[in-house]
Each structure stands twice: as C-alpha cells, then as structure tokens.
Amino acid sequence: MSKVASSTAASGAEASAGIDWGLAARQARGVLRLEIGRQLFGRRALAAAFLAFAPPMLLVLWVFNPLDAMQGPLDATPLFAGLYAGYHGTALFLGCLVLFMSAYRSDILERSLHYYFLTPVRREVLTVAKYLAALCAAALFFSLGTALLFFMTFVPWGFGELGRYLAGPGLGNLMTYVGLSILGCIGYGALFLLFGQLFRNPVVPGVVFWGWEFLNPFLPALLKKLSVTFYLRSLYPVPVSTSTFAVFADPMSPWIAVPGLLLFSALVLALASWRARTMEIHYGGD
Amino acid sequence: MTAHESVHDAGPSLDDGDLIVFDNVSKFYGEVLGVNRVTLRLEPGITGLVGPNGSGKSTLMNLMTGLLRPSEGSVQILGVSSDVPHALFDHVGYLTQFDAFPERMTGRSFIDSFLRVHGFGAADARRLTEAALERVNLVDAADRRMGGYSKGMRQRIRLAQAIAHEPGVLVLDEPLNGLDPMARSEVIEIFKGFADEGRHVVISSHVLHEVDMVSDRVVLLTGGYVVAEGEVSGVRSEVEERPIQVLVRCSRARFVAARLFEAEAVVQVELHDDEGGLLASTRKAPRFYDALSRLVLEHDIDVETVTVADSDVRAVYAYLIESEGDVQ
Numbered sequence: 114m115s116k117v118a119s120s121t122a123a124s125g126a127e128a129s130a131g132i133d134w135g136l137a138a139r140q141a142r143g144v145l146r147l148e149i150g151r152q153l154f155g156r157r158a159l160a161a162a163f164l165a166f167a168p169p170m171l172l173v174l175w176v177f178n179p180l181d182a183m184q185g186p187l188d189a190t191p192l193f194a195g196l197y198a199g200y201h202g203t204a205l206f207l208g209c210l211v212l213f214m215s216a217y218r219s220d221i222l223e224r225s226l227h228y229y230f231l232t233p234v235r236r237e238v239l240t241v242a243k244y245l246a247a248l249c250a251a252a253l254f255f256s257l258g259t260a261l262l263f264f265m266t267f268v269p270w271g272f273g274e275l276g277r278y279l280a281g282p283g284l285g286n287l288m289t290y291v292g293l294s295i296l297g298c299i300g301y302g303a304l305f306l307l308f309g310q311l312f313r314n315p316v317v318p319g320v321v322f323w324g325w326e327f328l329n330p331f332l333p334a335l336l337k338k339l340s341v342t343f344y345l346r347s348l349y350p351v352p353v354s355t356s357t358f359a360v361f362a363d364p365m366s367p368w369i370a371v372p373g374l375l376l377f378s379a380l381v382l383a384l385a386s387w388r389a390r391t392m393e394i395h396y397g398g399d
Numbered sequence: 400m401t402a403h404e405s406v407h408d409a410g411p412s413l414d415d416g417d418l419i420v421f422d423n424v425s426k427f428y429g430e431v432l433g434v435n436r437v438t439l440r441l442e443p444g445i446t447g448l449v450g451p452n453g454s455g456k457s458t459l460m461n462l463m464t465g466l467l468r469p470s471e472g473s474v475q476i477l478g479v480s481s482d483v484p485h486a487l488f489d490h491v492g493y494l495t496q497f498d499a500f501p502e503r504m505t506g507r508s509f510i511d512s513f514l515r516v517h518g519f520g521a522a523d524a525r526r527l528t529e530a531a532l533e534r535v536n537l538v539d540a541a542d543r544r545m546g547g548y549s550k551g552m553r554q555r556i557r558l559a560q561a562i563a564h565e566p567g568v569l570v571l572d573e574p575l576n577g578l579d580p581m582a583r584s585e586v587i588e589i590f591k592g593f594a595d596e597g598r599h600v601v602i603s604s605h606v607l608h609e610v611d612m613v614s615d616r617v618v619l620l621t622g623g624y625v626v627a628e629g630e631v632s633g634v635r636s637e638v639e640e641r642p643i644q645v646l647v648r649c650s651r652a653r654f655v656a657a658r659l660f661e662a663e664a665v666v667q668v669e670l671h672d673d674e675g676g677l678l679a680s681t682r683k684a685p686r687f688y689d690a691l692s693r694l695v696l697e698h699d700i701d702v703e704t705v706t707v708a709d710s711d712v713r714a715v716y717a718y719l720i721e722s723e724g725d726v727q
Binding site for chain 2: 139140147220224225228229391395396
C-alpha cells in the first residue's frame with residue numbers, strides 16, 4: 114500500500130524530484146491496459162483492420178488465375194515488390210493515420226482526456242504509452258497484412274513451391290517486408306500522433322502528407338529525403354520500378370536509413386510529449 | 400483548529416504547504432476574460448465557490464488542477480505548483496463538469512483502470528475501487544456499462560473516481576447536479592467526512608443554498624472576479640428572506656405539491672401542464688428539501704429531476720452582489 118501512504122502529504126521538493134522509474138513503468142502499464150484494448154477492439158480498429166486485410170483479400174482472384182508468363186514464385190517476386198509498395202503507400206499509411214491520430218484526438222472528441230490529465234502520470238509517460246499501444250495494434254495488423262499479402266501472391270503455385278521459395282530467398286524477403294511494415298508504423302505513427310495533438314482535423318494534414326509521400330519519386334533528390342517513404346523504399350529487398358518521370362536518388366544504406374527513421378520518430382515523439390505537457394483541457398475549443 | 404473555520408481565521412500554524420494558494424491569477428481565452436487577479440488562501444475544510452453560470456468557477460477549478468494554465472500568476476496546492484501534474488494528483492481528486500467517459504467501460508473497470516494509471520498495483524487498485532464504490536453506494540451497478548447509467552449514477556461514479564485514491568484535496572464542480580434528494584444527502588455526508596478528516600474540499604455551485612448546506616465559508620464570483628469571500632452565515636439570513644425556485648420533475652406532482660404546502664415548505668407552486676412536475680418557490684430551502692425527501696421515501700414518488708431554476712438563482716446572486724459590502 115506504498116502509494117496510498119505516500120499520498121498523504123505533498124511538498125514542493127517532491128515536484129522537482131527525479132523520475133521514479135518504477136512508478137513510471139507501472140503507470141505506463143496502466144495506460145497500456147486501457148489503450149491497447151481501445152486500439153485493438155475499438156471502432157477505429159475496424160477501419161485499420163479493413164485497410165490491413167482488404168488488399169490481400171483482393172488477391173483471391175489472382176490466386177486462381179496467375180499470369181501464364183510467370184512460371185513460379187521467383188517470377189512473381191518483382192510483382193510482390195510492386196504490390197507491397199502500393200500497400201505501404203496506401204493501406205499502411207492510412208491505417209496508421211487512423212490509429213495514431215486517434216491516440217489523443219479520440220479522447221478529446223470523447224471529452225475524456227481529462228481523466229488521464231487528472232492522474233499523477235507524467236505527460237511524457239502518457240504520450241509514450243499511448244504511442245506504444247497504437248504501435249502494438251498497427252504492427253499487429255500490418256505485419257499480418259503484409260504476411261497475408263505475401264502468401265496470397267505466392268500461393269498460386271501451390272504450397273510445395275511456396276515452401277521451396279521460403280527455403281530460398283523468400284523467407285528473408287518476407288521478414289524484411291514485415292520489418293519494413295513495422296518500421297513504417299513507427300515512423301508514420303509518431304508523426305500522426307503529433308498531428309492528432311496539433312490539429313482539430315488531423316485528416317487534412319494527413320492527406321497533405323500523403324500527397325507529399327505519393328509524389329516522392331518525382332521530387333528532387335534533396336526533397337525526397339524529407340519523407341518516410343524514401344527511407345523505407347531504400348530498404349526494399351527488391352527494387353521497385355517507378356515511372357519514367359521519376360527522379361533518381363541514391364538509396365540510403367540500411368545502416369543510415371533504419372537508425373535515421375528511428376531517430377526521426379524519437380524526435381517527433383519528444384515533440385509530442387512536450388506538446389502534451391503544455392496541453393490544456395477546454396473541449397469546447399477543440 | 401477545526402475543519403470548518405473560516406478562511407479569515409487562518410492561524411499562524413498553517414503555512415503554504417497546508418493551503419490552496421491563488422497568487423494574482425488571471426486567465427484569458429484570447430480576449431475573453433476567464434478569471435481576473437484572483438488572490439486566495441484556502442484552508443482545510445469545505446470552501447464553496449458560488450456564482451452564476453459563466454462567473455469563472457469552473458475556470459478557477461481547472462486552473463487549480465492544472466487542466467488550464469494561468470495567463471498570469473500562479474496556483475499552488477499544498478505547496479505543489481498546479482503545472483506539475485505528476486506531483487499534484489497524488490493529493491488531488493477532481494470531479495469535473497465533463498459528463499463523459501471512456502467508451503464501453505463498466506463503473507468498476509473505470510475506477511480500477513485509472514487507479515492503475517495512478518500507479519497502484521492490482522491488489523491495491525481493487526481494494527480502493529471497492530471502497531470508493533461502497534462510499535458512493537454504487538456497488539450493485541458497478542459491473543454495468545456506464546453508457547446505461549442515469550445522470551445521478553454517472554455523477555456518483557465520477558465522484559467515486561475522484562475520491563478513490565484518497566486525495567487530501569477534493570475539488571468538485573457542481574457535484575450535486577442531477578442527484579435526487581437521497582443521493583444528495585449521502586454525497587454531502589461524504590464531503591463532510593472528508594473535511595472532518597482535515598482535508599480540503601472545494602465545491603462549486605450556482606446555488607448558494609447548496610453550498611450553505613455543506614460549508615460555512617464561500618468565495619463569491621461574478622464576471623471572473625472574486626467579489627466576496629467569508630462565512631456563509633453572514634449572508635444566509637438575507638438569502639432566506641428571498642424565495643428560491645426549485646424545479647421538480649416527478650410522479651404524482653399534484654399530490655407532492657399539496658403535501659409541500661401542508662408542510663409549509665413552499666410559498667407558491669406551479670404545476671406543469673403535463674402534471675409531471677412542478678415549480679416550487681420556497682423561503683426555507685432546508686425545510687423544502689427535507690419535506691421532499693420524506694415524500695419520496697414515504698409515498699414511493701419517482702423523482703426524475705430536482706434542480707434550482709436558474710433565473711431565480713441569478714436574481715438571488717444579483718442580490719448578493721448588491722449586498723457585497725455587508726457580506727465581507
């Protein structure tokens with residue numbers, strides 16, 4: 114009953130004391146308990162799940178009618194690379210927008226954010242926990258979605274061929290694509306969580322950012338680097354052919370792209386935490 | 400020192416670590432004034448913030464609890480600045496006016512979950528949850544989803560959530576709204592119990608009578624300014640001379656009206672056209688509420704709403720403001 118005992122008196126010194134990491138971890142678990150349930154089973158989870166699983170399910174027709182020109186899974190590898198690029202650019206992007214922008218925004222719309230703000234949880238801890246909860250949901254949906262997309266692309270030649278492909282380059286490719294999906298969730302997620310704090314209607318900046326990402330292949334080499342998709346595409350195990358109008362830029366080394374994207378996400382999350390510290394509750398204005 | 404001594408009786412033994420201190424606090428929403436230059440030192444016990452709608456009561460409470468930040472000045476609760484929430488909310492519980500909940504939760508999971516966010520372990524959270532539910536008499540409905548709760552039940556579950564972690568300072572924004580007479584008296588006993596333990600209880604209301612029932616000192620607000628503070632007794636007699644109007648929606652309204660007259664609890668009653676309620680004028684609010692409570696208990700009357708009619712409250716409040724010099 115240590116916490117009750119500690120709550121009987123306050124002092125100014127307490128306010129400036131260092132972080133109690135044990136308490137912060139317990140509080141983060143408390144937030145995660147609430148948020149993971151909402152992110153996995155709430156209304157927005159349905160939209161995200163639809164975005165994650167609808168594209169692979171659309172490949173049912175392909176399963177029964179693969180192109181005659183393709184003799185086996187190896188021939189379909191470039192096809193999958195293109196499909197994944199589209200999946201990442203639309204389904205994963207929009208799914209992350211739905212899940213992460215709601216981390217704060219849905220609480221504001223529900224008028225229930227104050228319940229968190231009226232607990233002794235540090236806003237930084239709250240922000241990170243909300244982010245992790247949304248990341249769990251997004252990573253789960255889009256990892257499975259990516260794996261399903263992979264399966265649907267390569268299964269028309271039978272499970273035997275699929276097994277042989279996985280025993281060769283297939284498994285490595287699959288793991289890389291799943292990793293890319295998780296990395297995409299990490300990068301987009303941090304940004305969309307911040308959008309959810311900053312904008313009353315985060316869909317608008319989300320769509321603008323989508324346009325920016327969509328146009329990425331056509332941007333000058335320098336501007337290309339101001340995006341998430343550029344770093345992710347640099348990590349694709351199989352290059353994707355782009356339009357003849359696309360501008361070429363040297364792909365990033367994985368040793369720069371991965372830490373760079375993680376660092377970018379951490380910085381955006383730090384900005385979101387700072388923003389959370391300065392947030393006020395007046396729902397009428399939101 | 401008892402919990403009910405006046406703010407003006409502050410003894411030398413209390414320092415800022417025991418008080419709620421507003422130091423020249425102003426809050427502006429753009430060019431709109433929220434509160435202006437509020438300086439207060441509140442001792443343990445029950446303090447009522449009284450003022451008409453829009454007078455700045457909720458703003459003051461939101462500033463006190465860090466949901467808003469002052470444009471100028473500072474607020475300290477028991478020596479902790481209100482802009483350090485992680486240090487503040489071990490000691491503060493706040494029942495806001497926001498009547499909303501996280502979706503699809505039961506009453507029990509709502510309280511338990513936010514105790515876990517406080518940092519309590521599972522066993523402590525469970526024990527505190529049960530204690531809070533018992534305190535607000537909501538154990539039987541605790542496993543129902545809050546979306547199906549009545550207004551009174553929602554108010555009580557939010558109160559349970561505010562007191563569950565046993566705070567030293569309890570801030571309550573219009574806590575009696577939506578409660579039937581029985582629930583009111585139960586909730587008021589909770590407030591008194593808290594104050595008797597030497598804790599702070601700050602209650603807002605736009606009805607002076609409600610504050611009068613539970614506290615003996617008030618802070619009067621209008622237009623964002625503190626216009627008076629002190630003991631309620633100094634203004635009570637003047638208020639009692641003027642009738643207040645109470646709106647009651649209930650079954651058997653005609654019968655209730657007749658019995659209220661018999662009990663000399665009202666000076667005038669208007670029945671609603673649908674006979675599903677009445678508007679009563681009373682000069683003796685305590686007698687009125689006692690009589691109404693007895694009627695409800697003894698004659699199985701279903702009460703939907705009991706609320707003070709706002710226009711009359713404004714009139715009473717205007718009267719108080721005019722009497723400012725006498726109050727202080």
